[in-house]
Amino acid sequence: MIETDINDLSDDADYAAASRQQGPASFNRSDSGRRSSSGETEGAEVVYLKDNVTIHPTQYAADWISGRLKLIKQAGSLFMTWIPYKGQNSNARLTEKDKNLYTIRAVPFSDIKSIRRHNPPIGWQYIIVVLSSGLAFPPLYFYNGGVKEFLATVKQHAFLVRSADDANVFVVNDFQDPLQKTLSSLELPRAVSVANSPSSSVALSESPSSGNQEMTEGGAFNGSAASVRQNGTPRQKHNDPARDLHMQVLEKFSLVTRFARETTSQLFRESQMDGFLASERRRYDQPLVEHQSLVEHPESPDSNGSPKTPVPADPLEFDKMSLVWGKPRQPRLGLEEWSNFLDSEGRVMDANALKKRIFYGGVEHNLRRELWPFLLEYHPYDSTFAEREYLVAIKKLEYETLKKQWQSISHAQARRFTKFRERKGLIDKDVVRTDRSLSFYDGDDNPNVHLLRDILLTYSFYNFDLGYCQGMSDLLSPILFVMKDESESFWCFVSLMERLGPNFSRDQSGMHSQLFALSKLVEILDSPLHNYFQQNECINYFFCFRWILIQFKREFDFDRTMLLWEVLWTRYLSEHLHLYFCVAILKRYRNKIIGEQMDFDTLLKFINELSGQIDLNPTLRDAEALCICAGENGAACIPPGTPPSLPIEDASVYPQLEDDIL
Amino acid sequence: MASRRRMLLKVIILGDSGVGKTSLMNQYVNRKFSNQYKATIGADFLTKEVQFEDRLYTLQIWDTAGQERFQSLGVAFYRGADCCVLVYDVNVMKSFENLNNWREEFLLQASPSDPENFPFIVLGNKVDIDGGNSRVISEKKAKAWCASKGNIPYFETSAKEGFNVEAAFQCIARNALKNEPEEELYLPDTIDVSGGQQQRSTGCEC
Ligand SMILES: Nc1nc2c(ncn2[C@@H]2O[C@H](COP(=O)(O)OP(=O)(O)OP(=O)(O)O)[C@@H](O)[C@H]2O)c(=O)[nH]1
Ligand SMILES: [Mg+2]
Numbered sequence: 064m065i066e067t068d069i070n071d072l073s074d075d076a077d078y079a080a081a082s083r084q085q086g087p088a089s090f091n092r093s094d095s096g097r098r099s100s101s102g103e104t105e106g107a108e109v110v111y112l113k114d115n116v117t118i119h120p121t122q123y124a125a126d127w128i129s130g131r132l133k134l135i136k137q138a139g140s141l142f143m144t145w146i147p148y149k150g151q152n153s154n155a156r157l158t159e160k161d162k163n164l165y166t167i168r169a170v171p172f173s174d175i176k177s178i179r180r181h182n183p184p185i186g187w188q189y190i191i192v193v194l195s196s197g198l199a200f201p202p203l204y205f206y207n208g209g210v211k212e213f214l215a216t217v218k219q220h221a222f223l224v225r226s227a228d229d230a231n232v233f234v235v236n237d238f239q240d241p242l243q244k245t246l247s248s249l250e251l252p253r254a255v256s257v258a259n260s261p262s263s264s265v266a267l268s269e270s271p272s273s274g275n276q277e278m279t280e281g282g283a284f285n286g287s288a289a290s291v292r293q294n295g296t297p298r299q300k301h302n303d304p305a306r307d308l309h310m311q312v313l314e315k316f317s318l319v320t321r322f323a324r325e326t327t328s329q330l331f332r333e334s335q336m337d338g339f340l341a342s343e344r345r346r347y348d349q350p351l352v353e354h355q356s357l358v359e360h361p362e363s364p365d366s367n368g369s370p371k372t373p374v375p376a377d378p379l380e381f382d383k384m385s386l387v388w389g390k391p392r393q394p395r396l397g398l399e400e401w402s403n404f405l406d407s408e409g410r411v412m413d414a415n416a417l418k419k420r421i422f423y424g425g426v427e428h429n430l431r432r433e434l435w436p437f438l439l440e441y442h443p444y445d446s447t448f449a450e451r452e453y454l455v456a457i458k459k460l461e462y463e464t465l466k467k468q469w470q471s472i473s474h475a476q477a478r479r480f481t482k483f484r485e486r487k488g489l490i491d492k493d494v495v496r497t498d499r500s501l502s503f504y505d506g507d508d509n510p511n512v513h514l515l516r517d518i519l520l521t522y523s524f525y526n527f528d529l530g531y532c533q534g535m536s537d538l539l540s541p542i543l544f545v546m547k548d549e550s551e552s553f554w555c556f557v558s559l560m561e562r563l564g565p566n567f568s569r570d571q572s573g574m575h576s577q578l579f580a581l582s583k584l585v586e587i588l589d590s591p592l593h594n595y596f597q598q599n600e601c602i603n604y605f606f607c608f609r610w611i612l613i614q615f616k617r618e619f620d621f622d623r624t625m626l627l628w629e630v631l632w633t634r635y636l637s638e639h640l641h642l643y644f645c646v647a648i649l650k651r652y653r654n655k656i657i658g659e660q661m662d663f664d665t666l667l668k669f670i671n672e673l674s675g676q677i678d679l680n681p682t683l684r685d686a687e688a689l690c691i692c693a694g695e696n697g698a699a700c701i702p703p704g705t706p707p708s709l710p711i712e713d714a715s716v717y718p719q720l721e722d723d724i725l
Numbered sequence: 726m727a728s729r730r731r732m733l734l735k736v737i738i739l740g741d742s743g744v745g746k747t748s749l750m751n752q753y754v755n756r757k758f759s760n761q762y763k764a765t766i767g768a769d770f771l772t773k774e775v776q777f778e779d780r781l782y783t784l785q786i787w788d789t790a791g792q793e794r795f796q797s798l799g800v801a802f803y804r805g806a807d808c809c810v811l812v813y814d815v816n817v818m819k820s821f822e823n824l825n826n827w828r829e830e831f832l833l834q835a836s837p838s839d840p841e842n843f844p845f846i847v848l849g850n851k852v853d854i855d856g857g858n859s860r861v862i863s864e865k866k867a868k869a870w871c872a873s874k875g876n877i878p879y880f881e882t883s884a885k886e887g888f889n890v891e892a893a894f895q896c897i898a899r900n901a902l903k904n905e906p907e908e909e910l911y912l913p914d915t916i917d918v919s920g921g922q923q924q925r926s927t928g929c930e931c
Contacts, residue, residue: 488817489743496761533766533791536764567794569794571795603801609767612767
C-alpha cells in the first residue's frame, strides 16, 4: 500500500531539516528569540514561542487579531496557548471581547487530534488545530513563518504521525488515552516500517509549490477531493486562504473523520486483518458527506455584553465565512431592538430577520410574553397590534367554552366517565411533579399548579384523540411561566403541540422517526461513533429519548431551557435543529463514550447524568455548524413528516386504539 | 470481600404511572422520600450493593415510565432482567387491575428463558395515605391474586414513610439471585466463594 510511505515525518525533507536543528539552542532561531525559563526544573517550560501569529475572525483580511503562540511543557505534558496582544494589534472593529473569545488558553496536546499545515503559494502559512472532540480553532496564520519549527517542536514533545491520507495533516497521539494508545500501537508498525525505508523521503519532500496537494488529490486514497466535489464547490483558489477556508475546513474534517474511521475499524476488526483490508479501505473511500468545523473557545456569559462580531457590510459573505464555525452567540434581543422590527401598526416587517436574530441570541425574558406567540405561530407575524388584541379576546372566549366542557361534568357523570376520571387523575399526579423546585410552582395548593392542571385537561378535550401524555406538563410549564395568562398559555401550548404532538402519539411513531433520523445524522456526521453504537447495541438511540420528547427540558435549568426553546422555535436553518443539537452533544462526549467503551446501560446512565452539565451556547454553535455542514445530505437523513415538521391537517394523526383508554 | 468482581442483579420496576416506582427505588437506595420527584421520562436506574452470605452483589434497579404509551421502549430495558417488581397503588383500583397487563407485557418483551418460574414480586404501595382508609384493594384480595399467579411474594409498602421497603427489596434481591443461571457463579474471579453459593437454592421465605 502506497500510503504507508508517507506515514512518518522523517520523509519530509523540510521537517527533517528543521528537526536536525532542533535542540535546546535552536529556540533562539525563532525570531522573537525569547525563550523563558530554559533551565528551570519545576513549573512550566516554554519550548516554543512565536510572535505575530494571527487569526482572521471574518473573511476580511482587514479583520485580524495578532498574538503570541507558545508551546509549554509542564509535568511531562505539552500545552499550546495563543494569547492576543493587548492594545492596538488588531483592527479597530474588533473589540477586546473578540480577543477574549478567540484566546487559546493552555490546551493540552492530549486534547488535540491533529494539526493541518497549509503552505499556500501566495500568502501566509497557516495551521488549523483540530481537537479530539472534532472541534477546530480558527486558522493560525504565521506572519513571520515558523510552521516547520512549530511542528518539529510538537514532534519532540508529543507523538506526532503524518496522516496516511494527506501529507499536510499531522495526527497527534496521546498515550494517556486508552483508545488512542490502542490506535497508536496499531499505527506504529507502519511508522516503523517507513522509518526503515528512508528512500521514500525524496519523492515526498515538500516543494514550495502546491505540488504536494495536487499529489494527494490525485492519490488513490484521497477522501478530501471527493468530499470537496460532493459539496459542489471545486477547490481552486489556493491563493486566497480566507475565502478558501470553508472548503479547507470541510476537507480537513473529512480527513480527520476518515482517519478516525479507519483506525476504529481496525480496532474492531481485531485479528482478521488480512483479507478485509483492501475491501474495507475501498468501502471507506467512497465519497463522504463531510462536514463541520467548530470552534471551541471561552464564551462570555450570554446575558450581557455587546455583539461579539461586528456586523459586516455584506451579510451573505459574512454568513458564508463564520457559519462554518458556528457564529458567536449574540446578546438577547431587547426591547429597543425589538421595537425596530415593528412597523407603526405593529407588524413584524421582516419575520426572517427577526427569526435569525432570535436564533443567534434568544430573547430577553420580559419580551418573551410578546414574542413567543409569534415564534409558535399563534400570532401571525404580519398581524397588527389591533388584530392581535382582537385575536386574544376571541381566543379567550373560545378557551372558556372548551374549559366548560369538562368543568360542567358533574360528580354523578364523572362516576360513569372512566376515561375522564383517569385522564384527570393522571394530570393531577403529573402537575404536582412538574418544576416544583421553582417558586412559581412550589408549595401546597399553588394556583399556578391548578392552572397547569386546567390547561392540560382542557387540551385533552380540545385534542381528545391525543389526550394527555406524560411530558406534556413539562412542555406547558415554561409557557405558563412566561405567558401567565391562562387562555394565552393554552393557545401557545396548542401551537407548540401542533409541532410536538406526534412525540406523544400512541404508537410512538413520532419518537421513532426522530430517533431514526438522529441515527442517520450521526452516521454521516460521525460515522465512527455511529459504528460504535451499532456494535454496542446502542443503535436504537433510546438514551436520547428524554432529550427529544420534551425538548431538553430536563437537561437544562429553566432559563436555559427557555432560551433553547426559542432558538429551536425560530426554525431558522432547520426545523430539526434539535436533532443536530443531539449530535452536537454526542460529539462533545464521543471520546469519553468510545474511550470508556460504554455499554447501553452505562451510556444511558451517563446521558441521564449529563443533565445540568451541558454547556448551552457552545453546543448551540456546534449544532448550527453541524446543520450547515451536513447541508442537503443532513436534510435527506430526516424523512418527511418527522416531528416537529409542519402541522398535518389530518384528523387521523392520532389513531385511537381500542384497548387504550387514556 | 473475597470476590473482586461483583455479580450484577438486574431488577425492573413496573406499574402504572404515579404508583410510586421512582419513590420506592429512591427510598430503598437513598433512604429518602421527596415530593419533588418528576414523572419518569424514558428510563433510569440506580445501583446498590447488597450482601448475602459474605458475598457482595450489585443490585441494578431499573425505573421506567408508567404511561402505557411508552411501553414500546420496554424491550430495550427489560432484557436480561433477573427479577420484576410489579407495583400498584392500594388506593387506585385501576393500578391493581393493570398488574396482569404489566406482568404479561414483561414476559412478552423480556422473553425470559423460563417464563413459568420467572421471579415477580408485587408491592401494594401508599398504604400510609389516610391511615389506610382510602384503600380500595384489601391485602387479602391482593394476596389472592398473587397466589393465583404462582405464589408471587407480596408486600405492602409506603415509599413515603419507608415502611416495609427494605424488607421488600431484600426479597427482591434474593429472588433475583435465585434467577441467576448457575454458571454465573463460576465466573473466574468469583470462583473462590462459589462453593458456598451452591446451597443458596432455597431463595427467600417471604
Ligand atoms: N402518600 C404517599 N405518596 C407517595 C408514595 N409513593 C409515592 N408517592 C407520591 O405519588 C406520586 C407518584 O410517585 P412516583 O414515585 O413519581 O411514581 P412513579 O410510579 O415513579 O410514576 P411514573 O414515573 O409516572 O411512572 C408522587 O407525588 C409521590 O410523592 C407513598 O408511599 N405514599
Ligand atoms: Mg417514576
